[in-house]
Amino acid sequence: MDVKVFQFNGCKKCFNETLLLKEDAKYKVEFVSDPKNWKGEKGDISVITGYLVPSDLEHLERIKNNSNKIIAYGDCPATGGVFALANQKGHDVTPLTNLIEGSNRVHGCLGEIEELKLAIDGTNVPKLKSLCQVCSRKATCDYLEEINRQIELEDSKTCFNDLGFLCSGFIATECKEKCIDYNTPCRGCKPSIDRSGIRMLAMFGTLAGNIEIATEHSVKGATDKLGDDDDDLTDSLPDVVGNFFRFTLHTSGLPKGRIPSSGTLLEDVFIGRLIEEIPLITGVLGGAKSISLTLKFIETYEEANQIEVSEQTKKYRNELLQLEKDLQNAINNEDASKYKEITDKIRFIAGNMNLSNLFFGGFKSIIDANDDFNEYKTHVFDVVEGTYKNGSIEYTINPDGIITKIKIKEELL
Amino acid sequence: MSDCETPDEYVQERIQNIVVFMCNECGQGSANTAGVARMSYDAAIRIIRVQCTGQVGPIQIMEALNNGADAVACVGCCLGACHFFNGNVISMHRIKLMKKLFKELGYSDQFVNQYTSRAAEGETAVGDFEDIIDRLTTAIQEKGTIKDGC
Numbered sequence: 238m239d240v241k242v243f244q245f246n247g248c249k250k251c252f253n254e255t256l257l258l259k260e261d262a263k264y265k266v267e268f269v270s271d272p273k274n275w276k277g278e279k280g281d282i283s284v285i286t287g288y289l290v291p292s293d294l295e296h297l298e299r300i301k302n303n304s305n306k307i308i309a310y311g312d313c314p315a316t317g318g319v320f321a322l323a324n325q326k327g328h329d330v331t332p333l334t335n336l337i338e339g340s341n342r343v344h345g346c347l348g349e350i351e352e353l354k355l356a357i358d359g360t361n362v363p364k365l366k367s368l369c370q371v372c373s374r375k376a377t378c379d380y381l382e383e384i385n386r387q388i389e390l391e392d393s394k395t396c397f398n399d400l401g402f403l404c405s406g407f408i409a410t411e412c413k414e415k416c417i418d419y420n421t422p423c424r425g426c427k428p429s430i431d432r433s434g435i436r437m438l439a440m441f442g443t444l445a446g447n448i449e450i451a452t453e454h455s456v457k458g459a460t461d462k463l464g465d466d467d468d469d470l471t472d473s474l475p476d477v478v479g480n481f482f483r484f485t486l487h488t489s490g491l492p493k494g495r496i497p498s499s500g501t502l503l504e505d506v507f508i509g510r511l512i513e514e515i516p517l518i519t520g521v522l523g524g525a526k527s528i529s530l531t532l533k534f535i536e537t538y539e540e541a542n543q544i545e546v547s548e549q550t551k552k553y554r555n556e557l558l559q560l561e562k563d564l565q566n567a568i569n570n571e572d573a574s575k576y577k578e579i580t581d582k583i584r585f586i587a588g589n590m591n592l593s594n595l596f597f598g599g600f601k602s603i604i605d606a607n608d609d610f611n612e613y614k615t616h617v618f619d620v621v622e623g624t625y626k627n628g629s630i631e632y633t634i635n636p637d638g639i640i641t642k643i644k645i646k647e648e649l650l
Numbered sequence: 651m652s653d654c655e656t657p658d659e660y661v662q663e664r665i666q667n668i669v670v671f672m673c674n675e676c677g678q679g680s681a682n683t684a685g686v687a688r689m690s691y692d693a694a695i696r697i698i699r700v701q702c703t704g705q706v707g708p709i710q711i712m713e714a715l716n717n718g719a720d721a722v723a724c725v726g727c728c729l730g731a732c733h734f735f736n737g738n739v740i741s742m743h744r745i746k747l748m749k750k751l752f753k754e755l756g757y758s759d760q761f762v763n764q765y766t767s768r769a770a771e772g773e774t775a776v777g778d779f780e781d782i783i784d785r786l787t788t789a790i791q792e793k794g795t796i797k798d799g800c
Contacts, residue, residue, distance in 0.1 A: 451746075459773065465749075
């Protein structure tokens with residue numbers, strides 16, 4: 238079967254993952270990393286990866302005219318993905334379905350290769366369970382006493398939401414990356430329903446029913462009304478867009494954002510996000526240097542705020558950096574078995590390809606069963622306002638822990 | 651029109667459809683009382699009767715806004731007086747998150763609101779309607795409604 242894989246803009250994580258198609262002899266795979274200069278030969282199936290903007294339409298139409306079936310692989314072409322967060326600042330990241338009719342979708346960040354194979358073969362994906370059904374934590378759905386932005390890793394049996402720690406598992410399906418297994422709440426990259434972000438917002442609003450909220454006396458109505466002041470609810474959720482709509486901002490039926498853009502699309506993705514969420518965002522942004530970028534971000538903050546890091550943590554981090562280099566070599570050589578071997582090693586340390594296990598001060602879950610987890614366990618850290626600079630990266634956070642300015646040099650992208 | 655002036659006629663013209671979800675108990679009750687007392691209110695107000703404002707969430711609010719509503723509001727029972735359990739408070743929390751969301755997207759947060767009213771007093775409902783219009787006027791003057799975007 239003739240399969241062509243096209244990489245458009247942004248991170249190449251899903252594009253690299255399609256290397257695994259080569260392991261199966263029935264697929265004749267061709268990789269096109271520069272679709273703009275692709276001449277256009279007839280083919281059977283076209284797989285689109287990377288985020289799309291309206292100016293890509295011309296190239297997409299050429300691809301459509303030359304293929305029998307188009308598949309959007311990964312969240313970026315399927316829903317806009319994490320890059321669609323830049324739409325908050327007026328960018329126009331668009332899912333494939335808005336540009337080309339009749340395309341198939343494989344959700345997920347990273348998209349699952351088994352599902353892509355089923356989509357290529359034309360077989361339906363078997364009905365997936367909800368993430369909560371496969372989660373080892375148990376939910377009570379009681380009203381929350383408080384909302385926490387970070388939690389200590391003590392309780393591994395209670396639902397994150399019950400601990401007041403937002404998790405979008407309610408609206409997600411089971412997945413391979415499974416951040417929840419690494420003490421990281423789900424952000425809903427593989428939604429089980431449409432407009433998932435806004436439904437999760439409703440769900441969390443309900444759970445937060447006991448949290449103090451600002452009300453004021455309505456002079457005209459002579460009764461109480463919802464107030465405009467900040468209250469416990471808004472203070473504990475400083476980034477609604479980034480937490481609830483991380484992968485679905487474009488497809489949630491919301492108006493396009495009007496916040497002034499600060500520069501490049503990538504920087505706009507980061508601005509407005511919370512410091513504790515950054516490792517996961519840099520992780521999903523992938524790219525050839527996602528591990529270096531994530532670690533650089535973390536280490537810059539650790540150094541400036543004297544967060545101690547154990548030798549064991551450093552050892553694992555260095556291993557990851559080495560694996561990143563090896564992975565790049567395997568990708569350059571189009572060596573599928575080597576790619577699989579190295580990604581398995583990365584998953585062993587970092588949990589998944591989104592690097593869920595990485596955090597400030599250590600790791601979120603035990604890596605090797607023989608290790609003493611206390612040696613590299615992360616703890617809740619303080620949000621300290623300031624500008625952090627370390628070589629190729631510079632960012633500023635405000636007292637709420639929101640990124641207000643960021644500059645990433647090209648060597649980290 | 652320059653950025654700094656928004657004539658009253660323009661604002662009036664812009665206020666065409668305001669969807670108000672009123673609960674079947676106090677909300678609708680006070681509107682009925684207002685009707686019996688022949689109180690008048692703005693013609694742009696479109697009332698939708700719901701069992702409880704706890705039934706109304708971001709999905710319904712976005713549906714209304716995307717289908718042409720200029721503003722959406724919920725009117726429920728007074729705090730602590732929900733006829734079910736605490737639907738009015740739950741709805742307030744959701745609407746507060748919606749307000750935060752619109753602010754984060756660069757819009758005004760004045761066109762989505764929640765109020766309470768008393769079934770025995772029609773003026774509470776009419777007062778709420780007037781407040782909805784006042785807040786929407788502010789949003790229009792700030793050029794912050796959804797229709798000002800995109």
